[in-house]
Amino acid sequence: MTAGPDPVAPGRTTTSSASTGELFGAVTRDLSTLIRQEIELAKAEATQSARNAGRGVGMFGGAGVAVHLALIFVSLALWWALGDPVGLGWSGVIVAVLWAIVAAVLALRGRTELRRVQGLPRTADTVKKIPHALQGHEEENS
Template sequence: MGEVSRDLSTLIRQEVELARAEIKQSARRAGKGAGMLGGAGYAGSMAVLFLSIALWWGLGHLIGNAWSAVIVAVIWGIVALVLFLLGRKQLQEVEGVPQTAETVKEIPDALKRNEAQS
């Protein structure tokens, strides 16, 4: 029985070490991916900025710089409003963890049943 216990202990230790190594590798990859996504977000925002400036400048030749700036600002205001409304709708649909909350509520009842059977 002692040998089985030692083997089981060794096996569990090895599994824990393997899990640690896998988590470390996954975390490293996730960090690199997150950094690249951050860089892509920054590059995308710069592209949008310069495209907005180009639109402002192009419209400025047709209707004047002041009015073209107002038009570009209104366009971005509309984009912001649409994104806000869609994001708020998505957040209102979040339910949290209903299944977990339900099973956690059942724990005291299960403990009471086990105590009654003892």
């Protein structure tokens, strides 16, 4: 029995009459579609990660600028308040050491926050599955 046009997919013939060239063409189209989809997923994930990181960094920057002026005045007030019992020179050193401690704590917290940016986890996972999918084992993980 010879196969005619495939009624489900017009323009294609059934598998029994498909030539090697047609099968290779179908595999090439499917692989091309898969690669395009992976690229789109990578773009979407990169955009989302960059947006989240940018928001976080922007908010830290804005908070730093807004608080900077208030901290200058608080520091000056503390310097002058400590200046009477200790002397202005030593009170300046005390205030500077306090700000060095605050800077160290903020730097450590900022580093922790930036480490939370995950990059492209789903894209990496699906790209690892491509070789298995090409071999017909779509559900295998590497």
